[in-house]
Amino acid sequence: MVYVEPDIDYAAMHRECRAKVFAGMKEAGVTSGVALLKGGEPSFRHDTDHEHLFRQESHFFYLFGINEPDLYGLLDFSTGLSHVFIPRLDIDYEIWCGKIVPPSGYAQRYGIDCVHFVDELTEVLKVLGGPIHILSGINSDSKREIVKVDVQSLIDTEVIDAVLYRVMVESRAIKSGLELDLMRYVNNFASKAHINVMQNCKPGLMEFQLESLFLHYASFEGGSRYSAYTCICGCGPNGAVLHYGHAGAPNSGRIKDGDMCLLDMGAEYHCYASDITCSYPSNGKFTQKQKGIYNAVLDALLAVREAVKEGVEWVEMHLLAERMIVKGLVAEGIVLLGDKTLDQVLDLEIGALFFPHGLGHLMGMDTHDVGGYPQGISRHSRPGLSSLRLNRPLKAGMVLTNEPGCYFIEALLVPALDDPVKGPHLNRDLILGDYANFGGVRLEEDLIITVDGCENMTDVPRTVEDIEAVMSGQAWPSPDAATEKLWTRTTIKTQTLVKDGDVIKKSSVTTNVVYTPKV
Amino acid sequence: MVYVEPDIDYAAMHRECRAKVFAGMKEAGVTSGVALLKGGEPSFRHDTDHEHLFRQESHFFYLFGINEPDLYGLLDFSTGLSHVFIPRLDIDYEIWCGKIVPPSGYAQRYGIDCVHFVDELTEVLKVLGGPIHILSGINSDSKREIVKVDVQSLIDTEVIDAVLYRVMVESRAIKSGLELDLMRYVNNFASKAHINVMQNCKPGLMEFQLESLFLHYASFEGGSRYSAYTCICGCGPNGAVLHYGHAGAPNSGRIKDGDMCLLDMGAEYHCYASDITCSYPSNGKFTQKQKGIYNAVLDALLAVREAVKEGVEWVEMHLLAERMIVKGLVAEGIVLLGDKTLDQVLDLEIGALFFPHGLGHLMGMDTHDVGGYPQGISRHSRPGLSSLRLNRPLKAGMVLTNEPGCYFIEALLVPALDDPVKGPHLNRDLILGDYANFGGVRLEEDLIITVDGCENMTDVPRTVEDIEAVMSGQAWPSPDAATEKLWTRTTIKTQTLVKDGDVIKKSSVTTNVVYTPKV
Known part of the structure; x- marks a missing residue:
């Protein structure tokens, strides 16, 4: 198939993005002066000349859309014009790196109003x-400060560093119609790409081979040359390591028959991410125990x-997810209510023992x-909630991940077994026995928040029946997939789903899939 | 096939590597004190929490073989013992990153004599x-200084920074028997992986799809999770851009029928590189003109x-390659001798117009x-030679690339056409006409220098006949491949090909292919 x-x-x-920032600055009372941003610089492996594939700094890319190093960009608030400054290159560049x-x-090419050389x-x-307004602020996930120009x-x-960062962050948090098309x-x-991995997964493969299948599909078929993050391919007990896949745990396990595989892998395109997790048994058939946790x-x-x-509070959503997971664990006999109600057990912070990370984050x-x-x-400060990367009421146009998970993490569960409060509500025999090497299940999809619901951009098999069908060779999507029995799957042509000030132009029409629960 | x-x-x-450095330091008069090295630190995308896949600093990895961040390593010259210092990790690490x-x-696991915590x-x-001896020096390729501990x-x-770098660099320049097995x-x-790309290349694909095919094969079949460098997939005129493939020229061209494809792609495994270039026409059939440049x-x-x-001077090899290339260009009528001999034309620095980079480098x-x-x-200072990354007599045990190339680079050739000395020896019509969009041809293989020759580790089709056969579906290696008509292809079991002091242990036997010219 031709790409x-x-x-x-x-x-x-990117013009739309700039218009939002211009509008945001105006709203903040800025009507004169400029914003000055510096793009990313080349980076290298330690002291060598091994140059990492450059990836633009996100704020800069948001405004100007150019994925090249050593640029400056400027917004002029008096005129509403955009300026970009490029390096003045010589013949050596042309020989080694291409036409100037x-x-x-x-x-x-980039729809920039004025382009000059950096030396100007x-x-x-x-x-x-x-x-001159500049970016200044601390990334709430990394806790690291952005480099000031x-x-x-x-x-x-005069330099003002109190306005621009806040305006840009808010602008980026609500996606425009064209950004949504891209996402x-x-x-x-x-x-x-995930479905391709699902169809090729089998016992005997190495975890990194699943990573390779995903990346190849995303690159070959989708044109994605960057990963949104390092692939997490935790099979068997490795599924209980939330950020498995790093250099010290490099997806190097061999997949065993019956392993639950937790695959958290996302492609990036034009600097926009996806973040999707699928979990399924390596051999394509769920056991009863796997079904229990999975469901x-x-x-x-x-x-x-x-x-x-x-308008919904994300914290409430996290607690809702936690409740459903613990309810399932009670049904499986892993969490014991004893003489308490489900809510009383949840108050004991049992949930975060199995679901210690946040429900999802902006993307x-x-x-x-x-x-x-x-x-x-x-x-x-409550366990679980303390890991949330997002703590605010949802707004239409936000894109976020919905990623509940349930894991058997020795470092959390074993100490809890001896805890006088939590211990009595945990089934020691099952936790140390049948589930000790279970690993974990995480299901992650990417949602666009709308005024009255959401649009799920992620289209992968989710029910046990659908996964088993796809892993045994059935195509996806399938018209009689089991998901359809629970949910109405509607193919819609989307435009401007999003309330987003007055800067949205009519976006190009995209075909999408939306689920609504069957009554 | 099972991996x-x-x-x-x-x-x-790595014990062998340490023994070489211990011996080198002794030879330099060091018999007491220690060498202290700091491993690499985690790195991130700008201010975000997007962590790049960690890759150890090479000197550190050479000695200790551990691909994890935030380590220190130490060699004790009094006792000959090795020490490594690891971070003291907490339960959060265990939850997110795995068992401590x-x-x-x-x-x-790593055969280190003594392991402590960093806080010790x-x-x-x-x-x-x-x-305490520390590393201090300037990388001769990047011109950047190594970070001092x-x-x-x-x-x-007392800190001594004048000895260790030199000793380690010399040790790394000559590979041990076990390093050669790995390489x-x-x-x-x-x-x-290159052959896989060759077999799947066709007009209509995107350049990045060839990159994707290579990386997937290297990862899926070879276990390579890192690239040795950013893939260069220059097809058609893009082949004339020596370091094509960077973010500003991201292998994004569509491959046309008849394009010459220049594919410079290398996998890395256990932090050791490969660096291989193949060039061939996208449609699998060389034109007469392509054959001329290729040969x-x-x-x-x-x-x-x-x-x-x-003992051979690498500069001499560069000049030999340049001579062969210009000879070929004369045969094609692109370079004109006029009333001069080939050597006289070479003295005019015509060669570097078509072959501006160095012949090869240590790897x-x-x-x-x-x-x-x-x-x-x-x-x-002479063009061409000035680009050489290696300028010393060869030694047995060195690994280097042999990578001559011939390109039609507008930025070099067009000004030269009007040069009163060079211009008369260049065929203006052909350079501005038939060859203007030719791109380039580079052929690159990785050689182990031996006492009386070399071992070529790279096994890909090289003759026009072999490439056309493989691209039309023939397997490689093929017993009657045309290469065999020119060269005797011997499968040998190799051990300790290398003179390398007294620290080499018997290496495990590896099967390899060696070419010797037929008489």
Whole structure:
């Protein structure tokens, strides 16, 4: 099949992003001066000349859409014009790296109003006049500070670092119609890449071979040259390691017959992420025990998908998911109610022993996208909630992951067995016995929040029946898939699902799948 | 086919590496004190929590073989013992990243004599006593300085930074028997990955799809989770961009019928590189013009492969390759001798117009490996030679690339057409006409230098006939491949091909292919 690039007008999309930031700055009272951003620099393996494949800094890319190093970008609030500054390259660049594109070429290709050389930056700043707004803030996931542009080395003028970051983060947190089109495309081929892995998974393979199948599909079929994050391919007990797959645990296990496989893998395209997790048994047939845990997590996934909409508190969604999971664990006899109700047991913080991570996070240009903690909002201290990367009421146009999970993590469960409060509610025999090497189940999908619900961009088999059918050779999507029995699967043509100020242009029509629960 | 890990004793290999460095330091007069190295730290995308897949700093990995962040390593010259310092991890690590391995586990797995926690480093340094040797030097390819260990923050003692770097670089420049076994393994599956691409290449594909095919094969079949460098997939005119494939030119072209494809792609395994280039027409059939350029480069490749051995000056090899290429260009009528001899035309620096990069470089843990310019040796100024990453007589046990190429680079050729000295020797009509969009041909293989020749680790079709046969469906290697008509292809079982002091243990036997020219 011939690769076809998605029909997305990137220049228009980034123009839309800039318009939102211009509007946000105006709303914050900024009507003069400029915003100055510095793009990413090349990076290397230690002291060697092994250059990492460059990936633009996200704020910069959001505004200007250029994935090349050593650029500056500028928004002029007096005129509403955009400026980009490119390096002045020499013949050596042309020999080693390719034809030099003149400023006019950048302007045309990326829809930038004015393009200059970096060595003209100071002069342009003088002409445009101050003050200069710069990014300054702490990423709420990494806890690390963004590198501030060194304005003083360029010009002596007033620098304001209190406004731009907040405005940009809020702008990025609500996706525009064109951004959503792009994110649907990424999710579409990333979903298919997961299905490709599902169809090829079998005992005897190595975990990294599943990673390789995913990345190859995403790259070959989807044009994704970057991973949104390091693939997590935890099979058997490795599924209980939440961020398995790093260099110290490099997806190097051999998959055994009957292993539960937890595969958290996402492709990135045009700097936009997808983040999808599927879990299934390596041999394609669920055992009763696997079904029990799996369905507890699936219930949580579907309950959240059904409950989310604009205005809902994400913390409530986390607690809802936790409740469904613990309910399932009670049904399996792993959590024991004793003389307590389900709610009383949940109050003992039993849930976070099995589901210690947050239910989901904003997603966009960063997998863990900005905007989860607006100024003044802090983290909860309760286990589980404390891991949430997002703590605010949902808004239409947010994209977030819905990713409940249930794991058998020795480091959490074994100490809890001897805890005088929690211990009596845990089935020691099962936890140390049948489930000790279970690993875990995580189900993750990417949702667009709408005014009255959500759109699920992720299209992979989710019920036990559907997974078993696909793993035994059935195509997906299948018209009589079991999911259809529970949910109405509607193919819709989407446009401007999102309330988003006045800057949205009519987006191009995209075909999508929406689930609504059957009555 | 079930993935089988290569049978290599990594702990023994790194012990061998340490023994070489211990011996080198002794030779340099060091008999007391310690060497202290700091391993790599985690790195992130800008200010986000997107962590790059960690890859150990090469000097550290050479000595200790552990691909995890935040380690220190130490060699004790009084006792000949090795020490590694690991972070003291907490329960959060166990939940997110996996089971905590105790020091004894590291000692056993990696064959390290003593393993401590990082917070014990100062204490251990006090007990062992100074002086402390640290790495200090400038990478001759990147021109960047290695980060020095900050000893002063640990202990107040004498620091010596003048010996260790030089000794380690020389040790790394000559590979041990076990390192060579590993490098043969990497080259073997990387060669097969290239053949896989060759068999699947066709007009209509995107360049990045060839990259994807290569990476998937190397990962799925070879277990390679890292690229040795960013894949260069330049098809048609893009083949003339020497380092095509970077973010600004991301292998995004669609391959046309009849394009010459230049594919420079290397896998990395256990931190050891391969670096292989194949060039062939997208449709599997060479035109006469493509054959002419291709065979000029192939002649250069074979001539160098035949001429190298211990003691040969690499600069001479570059000039030999340049001569073969220009000879071919004369035969094609692209370079015009006029009233001059070939040597006189070469003296006009015509060669570097078509072959502007160096013939090859040392290869090992870094693709452009250390050791190319020992202290006191500087670069030539002549075009072509000035690009050489290696300028010293060859030694048995060196691994280097042999990679002649011929390109039609507008930025070099168009100005030269008007040069009063060079212009008359260039066929303006052909260069601006038939060859303007030719792109380029590069052929690259990885050689182990031996006392009386070399061993070619790279096993891919090289003659026009072999490539056309493989691209039309024939398996490789083929017993009657055309290469066999020119060269005797011997399958040998190799051991200790290398003179390398007294530290080599008997290496495990590996099957390899060696070419010797037919008389």
